[in-house]
Every structure is written in structure tokens, then in C-alpha cells.
Amino acid sequence: MKNVLILGSNSDVAKACIPIFARIGYNLILAAKSFSEEDSDNLKMLEIEYKITIEKHIFSALDFENHAIFYENLKIKPTIVVSLFGILGDNEKAVTDFQEAKDIISVNYLANVSILNIIANDFKSKKNGVIICLTSVAGLRGRASNFIYGSSKAGLINYLSGLRAYLSSYNVRVVSIIPGFINTKMLTINTPKMLTASPIEVANVIVGSIDSKRNVIYVKPIWRIIMFIIRLIPEFIFKKLKF
Numbered sequence: 001m002k003n004v005l006i007l008g009s010n011s012d013v014a015k016a017c018i019p020i021f022a023r024i025g026y027n028l029i030l031a032a033k034s035f036s037e038e039d040s041d042n043l044k045m046l047e048i049e050y051k052i053t054i055e056k057h058i059f060s061a062l063d064f065e066n067h068a069i070f071y072e073n074l075k076i077k078p079t080i081v082v083s084l085f086g087i088l089g090d091n092e093k094a095v096t097d098f099q100e101a102k103d104i105i106s107v108n109y110l111a112n113v114s115i116l117n118i119i120a121n122d123f124k125s126k127k128n129g130v131i132i133c134l135t136s137v138a139g140l141r142g143r144a145s146n147f148i149y150g151s152s153k154a155g156l157i158n159y160l161s162g163l164r165a166y167l168s169s170y171n172v173r174v175v176s177i178i179p180g181f182i183n184t185k186m187l188t189i190n191t192p193k194m195l196t197a198s199p200i201e202v203a204n205v206i207v208g209s210i211d212s213k214r215n216v217i218y219v220k221p222i223w224r225i226i227m228f229i230i231r232l233i234p235e236f237i238f239k240k241l242k243f
């Protein structure tokens with residue numbers, strides 16, 4: 001049976017993923033801080049139309065102590081997990097107010113480590129599963145304007161790389177999706193169209209990654225080239241670029 005757990009199912013990317021997964025016959029286990037009545041009605045319609053089961057579970061990324069219980073309580077256990085929760089935060093505030101920095105790091109990095117470790121152990125014992133996680137190009141080099149968020153994503157990228165190696169002999173795949181900009185509620189600035197993906201584009205990459213053999217996927221290939229060049233810039237020049 002094909003069961004997918006979406007962590008952060010209120011995200012705009014998740015909302016694009018849900019109908020695609022439903023259409024191809026996946027049961028959905030949705031995990032979010034809350035669910036609206038409107039969402040619940042739409043999900044009911046998907047269940048009927050595609051003859052699938054959709055379960056909703058309250059999930060708080062920061063409630064580390066209850067992550068194990070959250071996972072234990074899932075009646076349907078996933079074979080695929082897509083982790084989409086995250087916050088951008090305010091970099092300027094995070095430099096002066098440690099609570100802001102702590103929240104960004106805790107949601108984007110620590111919470112993924114906490115919940116994905118639990119899921120990884122389950123998949124490892126079953127010798128089956130796919131873990132898909134959204135990272136960011138911001139995690140590939142620290143920039144002046146968003147290095148707290150970037151460092152949390154850098155930690156996540158490294159964690160996923162290690163987890164991939166750790167699970168590789170257990171028939172468990174770990175896929176890191178690297179988006180540039182995505183046109184969602186998280187994006188608060190105007191960005192060039194060419195560098196900005198729609199949630200549907202990201203959703204198609206996520207769903208397509210399940211049957212591919214790829215480990216690290218850039219949503220828009222142009223970002224691979226951009227980040228290659230950005231990473232070549234010597235530090236003494238890079239530190240003067242305030243972007």
C-alpha cells in the first residue's frame with residue numbers, strides 16, 4: 001500500500017502535492033499545526049473521488065518531546081515521508097534577539113532531526129522507505145541577509161547527506177530537494193520569474209523523485225549553475241557582497 005506522510009501539510013507546497021498524490025492513489029497522512037474546515041471539506045472530496053484514505057494529525061515541529069508519540073499514534077504508517085515545514089524568520093531580528101534565531105534553527109533543523117530520526121529508525125527496521133525533505137539554496141553559502149535561516153538549512157543539508165549514507169544499505173532513500181525561490185506565502189520579496197518556482201513545479205519534482213534514483217535535486221536546474229558560481233567566489237570578495 002502506498003502511504004505518504006506530509007509533515008507541514010499546510011504549506012503551499014504541500015497543498016500542491018496533496019491532489020497529485022491523491023490522483024496517483026496514495027493514502028495521505030497529513031501533519032500540521034492545525035486544519036481548517038475548508039481544507040477538511042476539500043480532503044473529504046479527494047477521498048471520495050480517488051478512493052483513498054486521508055488522515056489528519058496535529059503536528060508541532062517544536063514539540064520535540066511528543067514526536068515519538070505522534071509517530072506511534074499514526075494508524076497508517078508511511079512508506080514515504082515528505083518534510084515541508086519551515087520558517088524564514090527575520091534575520092535582522094535573529095542577530096539581536098536570540099529567541100528568533102533559536103526558533104529558526106529549531107524549526108528548520110532540530111525539528112527535522114528529531115522527527116526524521118524517529119522515522120528513519122522505523123524505515124531502517126522495515127528495510128523500506130523514502131524520506132524527502134525540502135532544503136534551500138540558502139544552505140549552500142551563508143549570505144549577509146539570511147545567514148541564520150541559511151545556517152539552519154546548511155545543517156539540514158548535511159544531516160540529510162549523512163542520513164542518506166547511514167540508510168543506504170537498508171533500502172531506504174533520502175532525497176534532498178533544493179529549491180531557489182518558491183512562490184508561496186513564505187516569499188515576501190519580489191523575485192525574478194526565471195529563478196522562482198511555483199508550488200506545483202516543486203510538487204511535481206517531489207512526486208517525481210520517488211521513483212528516480214537521484215539523491216539531490218535542484219527544482220530549477222539553473223540554480224545548480226548559480227550556486228556553483230557563488231561557491232567559487234573567494235571569501236574576501238564574498239564578504240563585501242551584502243545580498
Ligand SMILES: NC(=O)c1ccc[n+]([C@@H]2O[C@H](COP(=O)([O-])OP(=O)(O)OC[C@H]3O[C@@H](n4cnc5c(N)ncnc54)[C@H](OP(=O)(O)O)[C@@H]3O)[C@@H](O)[C@H]2O)c1
Nearest residue numbers: 008010011012013060061084085086134136181182184186
Ligand atoms: N518559499 C521559498 O522561497 C522557499 C525557498 C527555499 C526553500 N523553501 C522551503 O520549502 C519548505 C516549504 O515552505 P513553503 O515555501 O511552502 O512555505 P509555507 O507555505 O510558509 O510553508 C511552511 C509550513 O511550515 C509550517 N510550520 C512552520 N512552523 C511550524 C511548526 N512549529 N510546526 C509545524 N509546522 C510548522 C507552516 O505551518 P502554518 O501554515 O500552519 O503556519 C507552513 O505550513 C520550507 O521548508 C521552506 O524553508 C521555501
